[in-house]
Amino acid sequence: MGGISAEREVSLRSGAAIYNALKGLSYNVVSIDVGPDICSLLDREKIEAAFLALHGGYGENGSIQGMLDVLGIPYTGSGVLASALAMDKEASKKIFIFHEIPVPPFVVFDKELSKVLPLQLPSYDLPWVIKPATEGSSVGVNIVRDKDGLKKALDQAHSYGSRIILERFIAGKEVHIGVLNGKVLGGVEVRPSLEFYNYEAKYTPGLTEYILPPEIEARVYEKAVTAALSAHEVLGCRGATRVDLRIDSEGNPYVLEVNTIPGMTETSLLPKIAKLAGYDFPRLIEEILKGVFDEG
Numbered sequence: 001m002g003g004i005s006a007e008r009e010v011s012l013r014s015g016a017a018i019y020n021a022l023k024g025l026s027y028n029v030v031s032i033d034v035g036p037d038i039c040s041l042l043d044r045e046k047i048e049a050a051f052l053a054l055h056g057g058y059g060e061n062g063s064i065q066g067m068l069d070v071l072g073i074p075y076t077g078s079g080v081l082a083s084a085l086a087m088d089k090e091a092s093k094k095i096f097i098f099h100e101i102p103v104p105p106f107v108v109f110d111k112e113l114s115k116v117l118p119l120q121l122p123s124y125d126l127p128w129v130i131k132p133a134t135e136g137s138s139v140g141v142n143i144v145r146d147k148d149g150l151k152k153a154l155d156q157a158h159s160y161g162s163r164i165i166l167e168r169f170i171a172g173k174e175v176h177i178g179v180l181n182g183k184v185l186g187g188v189e190v191r192p193s194l195e196f197y198n199y200e201a202k203y204t205p206g207l208t209e210y211i212l213p214p215e216i217e218a219r220v221y222e223k224a225v226t227a228a229l230s231a232h233e234v235l236g237c238r239g240a241t242r243v244d245l246r247i248d249s250e251g252n253p254y255v256l257e258v259n260t261i262p263g264m265t266e267t268s269l270l271p272k273i274a275k276l277a278g279y280d281f282p283r284l285i286e287e288i289l290k291g292v293f294d295e296g
Contacts, residue, residue: 002033005057006139006160014264015053021285022051034064042071049292050075051285052261056135060261061087074292078260082236086258089133089165092235096255099234101227104246104254106167108133111158121147124168130154133163143169170246170254175214175221177228177243178262178273180284181291184225185277188269189214205267212276220251231255239291240284242270 001015002008015031022029030045032038034054042050050068052075058064062084068075078086085091093103107122122128130153131141140160142153157164178185189211214221228243235258242262245253262270264285274284 001031001053002035003054003057003059004035005055005059006135007056010263010265011053011055011059013266014055014268017264017266017281018051018053018285021282022289025282025286027289034059038064039067039071042073047073049073049289051289052076053264055261055263056139060259061134076288076292077239078235078237078241082238083260085235086237086241086260087134089131089257090163092231092257093165095234096231099230101230101234102252102254104129104168104170104256106165109154109164109166111162111164122166122168127169129165129167129169130157131165131167132157132160133165135160170248172246172248173214173216175216175224175245175247175253176269176273177225177245178270178277179229179232179237179241179243180274180287181239181294184229185270185279186212186273187214187221187224187228188212188273188276189216190269208267210269210272212272216247217251220247220253223251224253227253227255231258240270240288242273 001011003011019029019031032041050073052059052064054064060083062080065075065080065083069080085095090108093106096103105124107120127143127145129141129143140157142156144150144153154164174190175187176190177187191209191211193207224245224247228245231243232241237258237260240262242259244256244259246256247253262268264271271281271284279287
């Protein structure tokens with residue numbers, strides 16, 4: 001948990017909640033704040049399995065997974081390739097399109113290429129969602145409703161990386177589907193009091209209303225579940241994931257992204273979904289951990 005990404009504080013909160021749950025279940029558990037000495041720490045603590053709560057950065061892009069593979073330490077969640085693909089919004093969207101999983105129309109803007117090529121603005125109408133290609137927790141995300149706000153949004157997104165996604169904003173409902181060990185747990189509809197479900201709305205209690213199950217027609221929910229599970233599968237994900245979708249006024253779902261290490265804080269969505277499915281928090285954590293050995 002922890003690490004150095006923009007999601008460090010959320011990671012620490014998720015890690016603490018997971019640690020306490022496993023401790024309460026009488027597991028021999030140690031919490032590790034990931035830094036340059038991670039390999040020696042894992043060796044010194046004689047870690048037999050790693051429960052990953054390392055959000056963002058090298059926690060979700062396959063780096064820590066690759067290191068654990070080399071060390072022969074089994075871990076929760078997706079492997080190297082699935083983690084890398086899910087973290088890269090450009091790569092995952094292209095895979096979804098290939099498999100005919102609906103995604104919002106988008107273009108990619110690369111800061112380095114912009115030095116020699118002019119910015120090609122999207123052909124679809126505003127508003128646009130501007131987001132870094134490789135961040136989570138809505139870090140660096142803005143909704144641009146007129147072109148006057150474009151430069152500021154691009155500059156903010158660029159502070160987190162060179163590649164930027166300019167995505168058509170899908171007006172409608174936001175629904176998140178939880179997947180655990182290859183099966184759909186359920187879904188939640190989020191209704192933020194802010195402009196959209198941004199970092200502040202996600203992690204500040206009271207700023208978002210959570211509807212469980214989502215208030216959508218059964219046929220629409222089934223379409224969302226099908227799209228979410230397909231997204232999980234085509235990336236090759238394992239363990240627990242949360243798939244984020246927007247559903248337009250006609251009931252069409254659009255996959256935004258797959259989160260391979262979903263948040264486990266007091267306001268996080270996967271624990272809320274799991275609770276409705278009959279899993280209290282400790283049982284959810286234990287089921288995720290069991291998945292490590294079932295996979296092996």
